[in-house]
Amino acid sequence: MATGSCDVAVVGGGVIGSAIAWRCAQRGLAVCLVDPDDGRGAWRTAAGMLAPVTELHYTETPLLSLNLASLARYRDFAAEAQDLGGLPTGYRECGTVTVAWDGADLAALQDLQAFATGLGLRSRMLTGRELRALEPGLAAGLPGGLLAEDDHQVDPRLLHAALRAAAANAGVERIRSTARPALSGDRVRGLVTADGTAVSAPVVVIAAGAWSAHLDLPETVASPRVRPVKGQTLRLRLPVASAPEHVVRGTVKGSPIYLVPRADGEIVVGASSEEAGFDQRPRAGAVYELLRDAQSVFPELGEAVFAEVSTGLRPGSPDNAPLIGPAGVEGLVYACGHYRNGVLLTPVTADAVAELVATGTVPELIAPFLPARFDEAVATG
Numbered sequence: 001m002a003t004g005s006c007d008v009a010v011v012g013g014g015v016i017g018s019a020i021a022w023r024c025a026q027r028g029l030a031v032c033l034v035d036p037d038d039g040r041g042a043w044r045t046a047a048g049m050l051a052p053v054t055e056l057h058y059t060e061t062p063l064l065s066l067n068l069a070s071l072a073r074y075r076d077f078a079a080e081a082q083d084l085g086g087l088p089t090g091y092r093e094c095g096t097v098t099v100a101w102d103g104a105d106l107a108a109l110q111d112l113q114a115f116a117t118g119l120g121l122r123s124r125m126l127t128g129r130e131l132r133a134l135e136p137g138l139a140a141g142l143p144g145g146l147l148a149e150d151d152h153q154v155d156p157r158l159l160h161a162a163l164r165a166a167a168a169n170a171g172v173e174r175i176r177s178t179a180r181p182a183l184s185g186d187r188v189r190g191l192v193t194a195d196g197t198a199v200s201a202p203v204v205v206i207a208a209g210a211w212s213a214h215l216d217l218p219e220t221v222a223s224p225r226v227r228p229v230k231g232q233t234l235r236l237r238l239p240v241a242s243a244p245e246h247v248v249r250g251t252v253k254g255s256p257i258y259l260v261p262r263a264d265g266e267i268v269v270g271a272s273s274e275e276a277g278f279d280q281r282p283r284a285g286a287v288y289e290l291l292r293d294a295q296s297v298f299p300e301l302g303e304a305v306f307a308e309v310s311t312g313l314r315p316g317s318p319d320n321a322p323l324i325g326p327a328g329v330e331g332l333v334y335a336c337g338h339y340r341n342g343v344l345l346t347p348v349t350a351d352a353v354a355e356l357v358a359t360g361t362v363p364e365l366i367a368p369f370l371p372a373r374f375d376e377a378v379a380t381g
Contacts (some may be wrong), residue, residue: 004032004197004198004199004200005030005190005199005200005201006029006030006031006032006173006199006200006201007024007029007030007031007201007202007203008021008024008029008030008031008032008201008203008204008205008357009031009032009034009179009190009191009199009201009203009204009205010024010031010032010033010034010204010205010207011034011035011179011181011191011204011205011206011207011208011215012034012035012041012206012207012208012209012211012212012336013033013034013035013038013041013164013174014035014038014041014042014043014160014207014209014342015041015043015156015159015160015163015342015343015346016207016209016335016336016338016342016345016346016349016350017033017035017038017205017207017208017335018033018038018160018163018164018167019081019163019346019347019349019350020205020207020335020349020350020353020354021033021167021172022081022163022166022167022170022172022350023350023351023353023354024353024354024357024358025167025170025171025172026170026354027354027357027358029357029358030171030173031167031171031172031173032172032173032174032175032191032199032201033167033172033173033174033175034174034175034177034179034191034193034199035174035175035176035208036176036177036178036194037176038160038164041209041312042209042210042231042312042313042314042315042342043156043157043159043160043312043342043343044156044157044160044310044312045231045232045233045271045310045311045312046156046233046312046342046343047153047156047233047258047260047268047270047271048090048153048154048155048156048159048260048268048343049096049151049153049247049258049260049343049344050071050074050151050152050153050154050343050344051096051148051151051152051247051249051344052064052067052068052071052121052150052151052344053096053112053116053121053122053123053148053150053151054096054098054112054146054148054151054249055067055151055340055341055344056112056115056116058115060320060321062321062368062369063320063321063341064119065365066322066345066348066365066366066368066369067341067344067345068121069348069365070344070345070346070347070348070349071150071152071344073347073348073351074091074152074154074344074347075091075093077346077347078091078154078159078162079091080166081159081162081163081166082162084165084166084169084170085161085162085163085164085165085166085169086162086165086169087158087161087162087165088155088158088162089154089155089158089159089162090153090154090155090157090158090159090262090263091152091153091154091155091159092152092153092154092263093152094152094153094245094246094247094261095147095148095149095150095151095152095246095247096147096148096151096152096246096247096248096249097126097131097134097135097145097146097147097148097244097246097247097248097249098145098146098148098248098249098250099131099138099142099144099145099248099249099250099297100142100143100144100145100146100250101142101250101251101252101253102143103143105143105250105251106143106144109125109144109145109146110125112146113125113146116148121148121150122148122149122150123146123147123148123149124146124147124149125144125145125146125147126144126145126146126147127144128141128142128143128144130144131144131145134147134245134246135244135245135246135248137242137243137244137298137299137300138244138248138297138298139296139297139298139299145250147246151247152247153247153260154343155262156343159343159346175193175197175199177193177194177195177197178193178194178215179191179192179193179194179199179215180192180215180216180217181204181206181215181217181218181221181332182198182218183218183220183221183329186220186329186330187202187329187330187331188201188202188203188204188329188330188331188332189201189202189331190202190204191204201331202331203331203332203333203357204331204332204333205333205334205335205353205357206224206327206332206333206334206335206336207335207336207353208336209226209313209315209336209338209342210226210227210228210229210278210313210314210315210316212224212226212315212334212336212337213225213226213227220329221327221328221329221332222327222328222371222375224317224323224327224334224336224337224371225317225318225323225337225371225374225375226315226316226317226323226336226337227275227315227316227317228276228277228278228313228314228315228316229273229274229275229313229314229315229316229339230272230273230274230275230276230277230279230280230311230312230313230314231270231271231272231273231274231311231312231313231314232270232271232272232282232283232286232287232290232309232310232311233268233269233270233271233290233309233310233312234268234269234270234287234290234291234294234306234308234309234310235266235267235268235269235307235308235309235310236266236267236269236294236301236304236305236306236307237265237266237267237304237305237307238265238267238300238301238303238304238305239265240263240264240265242300243261243265243267244259244261244267244298245261246261247259247260247261248297248298250297252292252293252296252297253293255289255293257269257270257290257293257294257296257297258270258271259294259297259298259301266307267301267304269290269291269294269301270290271290272286272289272290273314274286278313280311280312280313281311282309282310282311287309314339314340314342315336315337315338315339315342316337316339317337317339317374318374319373320339320340321337321339321368321369322335322336322337322338322339322341322345322349322369323335323336323337323369323370323371323374324349324352324353324366324369324370324371325356325362325366325369325370325371325372326356326362326370326371326372327371328371328372333353333356333357334371335349335353348365351363352365352366
C-alpha cells in the first residue's frame with residue numbers, strides 16, 4: 001500500500017474545496033486536494049449570481065449576514081485569484097434588476113426594498129419607464145422593478161479554473177480519486193483513496209457538495225445533513241449589443257427566472273429545482289419552461305443561439321444554510337450544504353475554514369452554521 005502525508009486533506013475539488021485548499025496553503029500548510037472529477041460539481045451549472053439582496057429571504061437573517069460578509073470580500077478575492085492563478089474569474093460589478101410582472105409583484109418588491117434598506121443595503125425602486133430605459137430589451141408593459149446596485153456576478157467556470165491554478169501555484173497537491181476519511185481512536189488520521197493509498201493528515205475537510213454525505217464515513221461519525229437538489233440552467237448567445245447589461249430576475253406566473261449576461265454575449269438562464277436524488281439527466285419540460293419564461297421577460301431571446309443545457313446538484317441542508325465547522329471527531333471539518341449560495345459563499349467559507357484549521361478556533365461568523373445544530377450527538381470541538 002502506497003502512502004503519503006500532508007497537513008490538510010480537502011475532499012472535493014469544486015470552487016469551495018479549491019478555495020479552501022488555496023487559503024490553507026497560503027498559511028504555510030501542506031495541502032492535498034482529493035477529487036475523482038472536479039468538473040462535476042454544482043459550480044459548473046451555477047450562474048454565479050452574487051445576490052444578497054435579490055436572494056433575500058426574511059427568515060434567513062444569519063445567512064444574510066454571512067452572504068454580505070462574503071460579498072464584501074469578493075472583489076479582492078477574485079482579483080487575488082486572478083493574479084495568483086493567472087486566469088480570469090469573470091467577476092463583474094453589474095448590479096441586478098428584478099422585474100415586476102404585475103401589481104402584486106411590484107408590492108412584493110417594495111416590501112423587499114424596504115427590508116433591504118433597513119439592513120443598510122443599497123437598492124431602489126424603478127418605474128416601468130425607468131426599467132425600460134435601463135434595459136430596453138425587457139418586455140413592454142412591465143409596471144416596474146427593483147435595482148440592487150450591489151448584487152453582482154462571477155463566472156463559476158472561470159473562477160474554478162483560476163482557483164485551481166492559484167492552489168497549484170501555492171503548492172497544493174491534487175489527487176484524482178475517491179477517498180474516505182480514516183480514524184485512529186476518536187480522531188482523524190487521514191484518508192484512504194480508492195486504490196488503497198493511505199494519505200496521512202491530522203485534518204480532513206469534507207467539501208464534496210451534494211456528495212458530502214456519501215463518502216463511506218466510519219459508523220462513529222455522523223454524516224453531514226446534505227441532500228442533492230437537481231437544477232438545470234441553459235446557456236444562450238446573443239450579440240453583446242442585444243444582451244442585457246445587468247443580471248435580470250423576475251417571476252413569471254409563480255416561477256422564478258433569471259438571466260445572467262456574460263461579457264462575451266453568453267446568457268445563463270436558470271434555474272429549475274427538483275428533488276430527484278442523484279439523477280442528473282436533463283428534463284425537456286424544465287428546458288421548455290425556462291425558455292418560455294426567459295423569452296417572456298426578454299423577448300429577443302427568441303432569436304438567441306441555444307448553446308448548452310447543463311444539470312447540477314445543489315447541496316441542500318434541512319434549513320438551506322451551510323454546514324461549516326468541526327464535525328464531532330477531532331480533525332474532521334465539514335464545509336458543505338451551501339445550497340443556492342455556494343459560489344457567493346466561497347470567499348468567506350475558505351477564509352473561515354483556513355482560520356479554523358490553522359488556529360483551532362471557530363470564527364464567530366460561522367457559529368450559526370456549525371454542523372452540530374442538526375444533531376446534538378455531534379460535538380462542536
